[in-house]
Amino acid sequence: MNKSIIIVLLTLMIFSCTDINQSENKIAEIENLRAENDSLKKIVAEINNKYVFDSITVRDIPSYKNTYKLNSNITGEIVFVGYNNDKQNTNVIMIDSISYNPKKLYNPDSLILRNGGFHYEKKLDTERIYWKAEIQTKHKYGKKFEGILSNTAQVKKN
Numbered sequence: 001m002n003k004s005i006i007i008v009l010l011t012l013m014i015f016s017c018t019d020i021n022q023s024e025n026k027i028a029e030i031e032n033l034r035a036e037n038d039s040l041k042k043i044v045a046e047i048n049n050k051y052v053f054d055s056i057t058v059r060d061i062p063s064y065k066n067t068y069k070l071n072s073n074i075t076g077e078i079v080f081v082g083y084n085n086d087k088q089n090t091n092v093i094m095i096d097s098i099s100y101n102p103k104k105l106y107n108p109d110s111l112i113l114r115n116g117g118f119h120y121e122k123k124l125d126t127e128r129i130y131w132k133a134e135i136q137t138k139h140k141y142g143k144k145f146e147g148i149l150s151n152t153a154q155v156k157k158n
Helices: 002-047
Strands: 055-062 076-083 090-095 097-099 104-106 128-137 145-154
Touching: 090 104, 097 128
Parallel strands: none
Antiparallel strands: 055 076, 090 128, 097 104, 128 145
């Protein structure tokens, strides 16, 4: 009888020690998961304050001051352009004008995205032409960008 009581007590003590070790392991695991969760929250908060792009392209834009004459210097600018492949959330819409409250675009013409660029063509049929475009890009993470581009071109006089 004493032997069976001792065996039962030893068994209970072993199981209780195992339960304590498992509890300590679980508490340590929970603390590690909390620390990991906090660091992930910090990363997500940081991403939401930045512009996020799906892809990037490089553009070499020559200077309009280049004369392309013999022995002249050629200058330009190399630009990294980030863009989103989501064609529903990245747009350039050529417009005649815009009004707000409520927002309305006059004579809109959506440009097509090709390799991060929206190509357009305007005919210089008067001494000076003007054009405007509404630019929008957003990603499921990060900030969205929206703005109006205005530009002009005029005939070069000799």
